[in-house]
Every structure is written in C-alpha cells, then in structure tokens.
Amino acid sequence: MPHSNKIKTLLVILTSSFLFSCDKEVETIVETKTIRDTIRIIDTLNIDRPINFKATKGVYGSRITLSWTPMPLAQKYQIWKFNGSTQKYDLFKELADTTFDDANISKALTKNFYKVRTFNSTSVYSRFSDADFGYTSGLNYYRASFFGSEGTGPTQFNFTMHIEVDKAGNIYVSDEGANRVLKFDPAGKFLEQFYTGSGARAIAFLPNGNYIATRTQSNSYVQIFNANKQLIREWGTYGTGDSNFGNIECLTLDDEQNIWIVDGVNHRVKKYDINGNLLLKFGQQGSGNGDFNAPFGICYLNNKIYVSDTRNNRVEVFDKAGKFLKIFPVKGYIHGMRTDGTNLFLANSPGYVIKTDESGDVQEKIGEGTFNNLVDMAIGPNGEVITCDVYGRRISIFKKG
Template sequence: MPKTLSLTGLCCLVIYLFTLSSCDKEIQKEIETKTVRDTVKIIDTLDVDRPINLKATKGLFGTKINVSWTPMPLAQKYQLYKFNEATQKYVLLKELSDTTFDDLIIAKPLTKNFYKVRTFNNATSFSRFSDADFGYTSGLNYYKYLAFGSEGSGASQFNFTMHITSDSNGNIYVSDEGANRVLKFNSTGTFLEQFYSGSGARAMAFFANGNYVATRTKSQTYVQLFNASKQLIREWGTYGTGDSNFGNIEELTIDDDQNIWIVDGINHRIKKYDQNGNLLLKFGKQGNANGDFDAPFGICYFKSKIYVSDTRNSRIQVFDKTGKYLKTFANKNAYYAIKAKGDNLYIATSSYIIKTDENGDVQEKIGEGQFQLAVGVTIGPNDEVIVCDVYGRKIVIFKKG
C-alpha cells in the first residue's frame, strides 16, 4: 500500500513544483531574450557613415602633421578633433569639406598628437567618430618631398652629376658631366628635354633677362652664352693658365650687375667676366693663407659679397666685389656648391646641406643621412632645396613644412 503523504510533505511538494515551474519560465524568458538580442538588427539612427582610415603622419614633415581619411557617401563636411592634454578631452580643431588637413600648431616635435574625425552635415545629421590615430613632427623645417633618377644614359638617368640650377618657373637643370649634357626637368621631376649638349658639361646659370651661360670642359671653348631661344651669342675660354684660360670650371655665379664669376678649380682661382667675355677681375692662388685656395669649388654672390668654398681647406672664404678678402668661416666638412635665397646660404657638405646665415652660423642640417655624396645644390622659387647625389645618381628635393 502506498504511503499516505503527510500534510507537511504535500505542502513541500506543491512548493517544489511551483518553484520548478517558475525556474523553467525564467530560463525560457532568458532564452527568448537572448534570441531577440542575437537576431534583431540594431538600427543606427544616424543617417551618415562615420569616416574610416584616419591617418596622421609620423615624422614625415618637419613642422606639421598631415591628417587624412576616406571620403564618405552623403558627407557634405567633417569635423576634425584633436586631443587636448590640458583638459584631457578631444576639442574641435577644424570644420572642413575636404578629407585632408595640415595641422601647423604643434607644440613640441617628436610628441604624439591624437586625432579623430566625424561626418557632420548639420546639427541633426552627423556620424559617430572614427577610430583615433596619432602623428608627430620631426622638428626639422624641411622634409624630403621626392627623389628621381637612376644610373644610366636615358631620360631621367645620370652618369656623373655635380652641378645643378633652377629657373624662376621652378624648372630644374642637371649637368651630367659623364654624359656630356644638361637635362631639364619640371618641379616634380618630370623629364622635359635635353637642354644643352657639351663635352664635360659643368655649371650653368640664368641672367635676369632669361639668357643663360653654360660651361663645359674638354672643348675648344669653355664658356658659352645663349639667349632665351637657345641661340649662341658668344663663347670664350680655352685650356691653360692665362687670363682667357681655365684648368677646369666648377661652379659659377651672377652678381647684381649681371657679371659672371667662375671658379677654376685646377688653377685655384676666381675669375670675373662681363657678358662680352672681357676679364674684369681675377684672384687666388694655391695655398692655405687667407685669400688662397686649395681646389675651390662653389661660389655664390650674396648680399654684395662673394662666398667661395675652399674644399680641401674645409672652409668658406668671403670677399668683396673687388676680390678683397674679408673673412672665413669653417668646420670639419668639405664644402662644395653654395646657393643663396633670402637671408640664407645653402651649402653642400657631401653628407647633407647646411642652411646658414651670412656669418656661417648653422641654422639647420637638411637631408642628414640621406645622401651618398651631396655636391650640387640649388634653391627653387618656393625655397625648395634641390640636391645632386652624385654617387646615388639621383636628385633629391626637400620642401618646407
């Protein structure tokens, strides 16, 4: 006979069954809730996409950080935010329609600056923020913009390039001594033409009226003047040691009277001519005293003075327009080509370009560690520093920023 449940047992059974039923309902409810959460698509109430691929440059530029991102459909404009260390918050930096921005307000070089961006058409149409990215500057005023060239004899190829100049339009003229020619490129390194042909092509420069002087060695004449249409006007200079002779020609410069100053490296002297080929002045001899030279190379007319690089003596000597010695500044480098722009000199030192004031105080080293042998330099119309890397068989352009 089955045992009869006591009243107490009966009550317990009822409570157990009720509890079991309640647990089943809770489990079922959790399963249903989970199913709903896993299967129902969450609808974003924002009507525009958030920007993607936000990138900030890291040390590419000297004084700025470039921030960019992918253009988004339906976006009319964007809001770029930058993290503020003082407030520990992101603050609005710029509202813009473009997808790239140069941040020029950098407190310290080599420190991380964080950015994020969102699509912002108006107060009721905007997206969530992009992922953040950081960037930093190098602290240098110049950055490498581009390089072009390789070894060879074709267009945009070089054999042995030691001399370079540019015109007022930013075109670049590279004297390839080994290939007996001068090649012309535009400001972005695109080959334009073979501008000049001459055995052992050396330095050239433009006069204020668009005419130009080109020099060469191993030829019947060393100096040639052309008009802006490339028609030969006159020529002079042969091999030798006399007033109308050259051992070789290195750099040249044109002064404010449009006279031509030429470096004769083998004969260790400087010669000044007018445009008719008349010798106006000569000075220098081999030695290491003030006013002497040992393999001079570069020359530049700057603030009514003549600056000459005395390569083996590792110094720059300064003269007035009569050839009178004024002063010297030097360091341990071998100096090569010299160019001037504004209040500054730019001097090739084989390893880099130094930017100095008229007293030789170094303000910046440009391209340090990026050359095999930097010998030729010229300055573009927007202060671009354009350099011949002789052994690298290439031209390297640096820009401010």
Template sequence: MAAASPRLADQIREELKCSICLELFTRPKKTLIDKKQETDNSIIHTCNQIVQKIKQSTYKLLSEAKENHTKNLDRIQTERDRVLADVNELSAACDRAEQELQQGWVEILNLSQQTALTDVVGKYRGKAPPTLVQTQPAVFQPTDTPVPVLGHVTVPSLPSPIPTAPTPSRTDTAEGRGHHHGNQKQGEHQPQWITFGGKGSRTGQFMYPVGVTVSDEGEIFVADRGNMRIQVFTLQGTFVRQFPIVASGGQKMKPHDVAMDGEGNLWVVGNTRFAGFAVQYNKQGRVLRKFDLQRSGWSRGVAVDTRRNHILITQTTGDWDKPHGEVLVFSPDGTFVRTVGQQQGMKYLWFITVDREGNILVSDIWNHSIYIFNEDGQFLFKFGGKGSGVGQLQDPHGICTDGAGNIIVADRDNRRVEMFDKTGKFIKHITTDVVRLQAVAMATQGQLVITNEQGHNVSIFWNF
C-alpha cells in the same frame, strides 16, 4: 602751346589710371602662383604618404616570405643530416670489408667480424628508403584592391570680389614669402622631398649630374656631365626637355657647372678634350655667345652677379699636391675684369654663388671652408674648417643662399646638407646621410634642389 597743356595733362592722368588698373592684376597673379605651388606640394605629399605605406607593406610581405623559406630549408637540412648519418655508417662498414678482402683475410674472418658486418647490413636491409621531403613554399596572392586614389582637384566657389587697390601686407615682400614658405621653427615640419633620375643615358636619367640652377619660372637645369647635356625639369621632377652642350665646331663639352643670368639665359662652364669654355645658351639650348678659358684638369664653377652683369668663374691651377684657387670675373663678351681671392690661400675651388647683396661665396674643397668676399672682391671672412662637428665641414661642394641670406652648403664627406646664417653661424642640418653630394640650388618658390653623383639623381626638398 599753352592751350594744349591741359589736354596733355588730362591724357597723362588717363594713362596713370590705366597703370593703376594694371596693378590690380599683380596681386591675383601672385596669389594664383602661390596657390598652384601649394596644390602641387599637397599632391606630392599625399603621393609620398601612399608610397611609404606601400613600401612598409612590401617589407612586411617580403619578411613573411623569407621566414617561410627559411623553415622549408631547415626542414630539408634536418632530413638530409639524418640520411647522411645512415649513409656514413654503411660506407664505413663497406670500407672495412673491402680493406680486409684486399689483405686476403677472407679465409680467416673471425666470427665477431662477420657478425658485425651482418648486423650493419641487416640494420638497413629492411629499412624503407628516404622519401622526398614535403615542403610548403609560400605563394603571394595579390588582392583585388583598386589603385588608391590620391584625391581630387576641385575648384571652390569664387571668393569675395578683389579690392579695387592692392593692400600691402608682409607676405607680399621677399622677406615675407621666405618666412611663410621656409622659415618655420625647427621641428615644426619634417622635410619633404622627391627624388628622380637614376644612372643611364635615356631621357630623365643621368651620368654624374653636377651643377644645377633654377629659373624664376621654376624650371630646373641640371648639368648632366657624363651625357654632355643639360636636362630641364619642373619643380615636381617632371622632364621637360634637353639639349647637348656644344663648345665650338659641333664639339661636345663636358659641363662642370651651370648658372642663370639676369635675363633668364644660361651660362655653362666645362672642358672639351683640349680646351675650356664658358658658353651662354637661351633656355631652349641655342648658343648665344661663348669665350675661351684656360684648359684645366680641375673642375670649374660659375655664378652670375646680376647687378653688375658679371660672370664669375672659379679656377684652380697648379699641381695636384699644391693647387691654387681663385675667382675670375668676366663681362658677358669674355672681357676679363679682375681676379678675386688671390691672397687668401684658397686651394681647390669648384662651386660658387652670389647672394642678393652681391657678396661672392665660394667653397674650398681642400681647405674645407667657405670664403666670403664683397661685391668688389674684398675678403670679408671664412667659416667651416675640417671636421664633423657642429659648424665644421669636410670636402664642401655645392653652395647657395635662400631669400633670407642663409647659406646652404653640400657638406660632401660628412654626407649632409648644412644651413648657416649670413655670418657663417651654424643653424641646422637640412638632411643627413646622403652619399656623394654635388651641387645645391634654391628656387624662388622656396624649394632646395640637390644633385647626387653616386645615385645619379636629383632631389627636391621643401618644408625644411
């Protein structure tokens, strides 16, 4: 055995060399992914600029056409008013003559009355009848300008050889990536976004989209409640696939919210007509497991504590005028673990998230506040309060956190998306004047995804 030890040590050393060699591929892969996302964002930005120019041109042409149309209508109205005055004068003369004839005065019409009638009739007897008003309606003549070319995707010459060992840098860390992609000084960049969807049941359309989550690979999963399905898109808004939400026995379920677990599987909560469920799917839509929930007329939210592999589900009970909100914690097999937030006076809870430290964040719609608990369920603090001022909330819905721990809230009735730091201090408005916001989700690549119930669409924000 003693003679075999040196050979075994040599084998281990060779294995270690292979492991070090494999590490050489990690940095190029990350760089390639980052460059791909940068290229995609640049293409979308250029497209948005061209679309904006086309919209501006459209508004200008429509304004010119409207101005021409108004002038033609005014011309017709002026001529109509002139002719109407003549018609009214003749009609009045006829009415007087008919009235006098009916009274038997035809024999005693005095000279002045006959003269007046004769003058009116004579005034119009030789007058030319009105002619058709000549209008000049505008005509749109499209140009023969070819469709603008966004640009070209080129492959530059290879850079200098990759170093034999990766050199750590600040941008290799999670904090560094967050700083690089999304923490520029406020005002340095204007937020950019794309919006897709629209009301309907066809592929890519929505009927009241609610919950949303994003996988590590950058796929967006949207809970399309009215159509009782999950739709999947890329971070560029391209449709990928869809699958129905089925609870049991083929019965479809209306989804309320959706979340991703540590293994890349999907958890969906919702109701059928008679029962509530939490269902786990793989990314292709195959049911993996499910467990029953108490049937409720209130919507539910779901989040996953990936460190403990716990499923967190919001629950609201009670009458409509006296609701009570709490968070239920389950293991993936449906075993109940504990309840969070029973003593904090929370009312109507829907959306929930778990940050990187395991803290539980939940939005209370009725109390207009965000409640924060630690990973053991102990209450830490809350922030918000009803109002439209800085740091206040009104009917908060979706909630998520970014890589730096900042808290992002869909401030629904104030029609804005807010960013707070991890202590609840207001940082900035991400976007404003958006009606009927629902859920928000943060991609690992730095994009913010927002669902909109009234517009039946989804928006992807970056550089905010």
C-alpha cells in the same frame, strides 16, 4: 682668580682674536659679481670655473646640447638659463655630467643663452663660465620627392656634379659623364635634353632669359645663349693664363650681372662682365687668407662673394672687388653653395646640406643620412632645396614643412 684660570682666559681671548682675524682675512678674497644686474654671486675662488662651454646652434631639430670641459675637484655643476620674460638668468639644472640636452625649447631658430658653473655646495662654487647661445632647427625641411638612377636614359645619370633651376622652377641637371644637361619640370618629369657639351658643367640663367653654359675639354669653356638656344658669344680655352681655365666648377651672378667663375684646377676665381671681358681674378693654391685648395662652390649675397675652399674645409668671403674679408671654418668638404637671398646653403659632402646665416652659424642640417655623395644644390622659386647626389645618381627635392 687662580693663576691657571687667568692663563686659560687669556688663551681664549687670543684664540678668538686670531680666529676673528682669519675670518676677516678670508673675507678679503671673497668676490661679489653681478650678471646683467640680476644675480649676486659669492665666489669662493677655490674651485675652477668651467671652460670651453658650448651650446649647439641648429644641429638638432628639437634640442640644444650643452657641453664643457670637466674641471678638477668638481663634484657637480649648475646650468643657468636666461629668462626673456624676467630678463634674468635662472637656475635651470644641477648635474654631475658635463653634457646636457635642453629639450625645453619653445621656438625653433630662437637664441637661448646659458652659463654654467662648478657647484659643490652652497659654500663651495666657482665663477660662471662665459655665456653661449644655441638654437634648434625645427627641422623645417623634409624630402618631398626624388628621381633618377644610374644609366644613360632620359631620367638616368652618369656623373651629375651641377644643378640649377629657372624662375619657373624647372630643374637642369648637368650630367658631365654623358656630356649633356637634362631639363625636368618642378616635379621631376623629363622634358628635354637642354644642352650638349663636352664635360658639361654649371649653367646659370640671366634675367633677360639668356643663359650661360660651361664645359671642359673644348675650344670654348664658357658660352652664352639667348632664350632660343642661339649662341651669342663664347670664350676661354684650357691653360693657366687670363683667357684660360684649368677646370670650371660653379658660377654665380652678382647684382650687376657680372659672371663669377670658379677654376678648381688653377685655384682661383675670375670675374667677367656680360660680354666676356675679364674684370678681375684672384686666388692661388695655398691655405692663407685668400688662397684656395680646390675651390668649388660660389654664391653672391649682400654685396659679398662666398667661395667654398673645399680641401681647406672652410668658406672664404670677399667683397665685389675681390678683397678678402673673412673665413668661417666648416666640418667636411663643402662643394656647391647657394643662397635664398637671406641664408647660405652649403653642400657638405658626403652627407647633408648646411643652412647657415651670413656669419656661418648653422641653422639646420637638411637631408642628413639620405645621400651617398652630395656635391651641389639649387634653391627653387618657393624655397625648395634641390640636391644633386653624384654617386647616388639621384635628385632629391626638399620642401619646408
């Protein structure tokens, strides 16, 4: 063999050996992953995986919107969706955008799990993002009726900030601008002027038929009446001490018939027994855990007290001893709060009622676009959501449908 051919042959062998070595070197950085033991993924590790992947939870009636942050070098993405029948993640959609609406939802309020990855080609793709779940609301509520207008007549309102229902479904509207509480039947027919008090505020009904009425600018801020409207006891004057209130907003009862009252001006919550004895108080103005800035709404659910910390845009959760437990943030100002025994309902001013579970995951937005300034609501005996629009001077009744 000529000397030059020997050299060429040697170079080919060396080059092949070098390339083989490089191939092996590349293979050492290839990572194999299994998600739920169902998908084998070869990750080239040279493309970033998507971050900030989110799926909407109950925001929309018939779709789940997926979104994530655009990634450098990404040409397109793959969305994978978990299949409950096969217990596997299946390839669901390839797209170049970073948002996608999944309208292929078979059942409302059911969790649907997704992941997304950068996918430029069959040989260039990233790890999967963290998984997230979403669900549709199904739009379970519709506005069945409404009543009210501006004025001082029997079906008119001046400044309605609080609302309540009794076990028969009758509706009580506190019109504090006119110093009165008006009573209506479940269909909105006027029945009577139920209570008169300076700056009439929230009311609540006890299981024995007695009721609590609150007011401001008076010698007693809290009053308890029997079913015949006879005053049984009263307490509370203006001030900052243990026996004082700066301003009463909402109130609630726990399973022991203790009375929890929100003082929005003094930025605190007070707990009383049925005889008006102060059991505990907590809160101060601030933004730390357990602090408040103009609290308004309060409700009791499953041994916990939920308080809307309005200007801090959050809901704070406490145990029955007043110990701070947790916070979940919300968008907008949350005023009144109620529960149907399972879910929370939050009056999000100005625009809609947010229905959530105990952890704050949104299940539905009720009445979006129908309010001027929503401040309070009540839950009727058949699950109706009865809302109070302070500037619209209107009471709206939403029913499941």
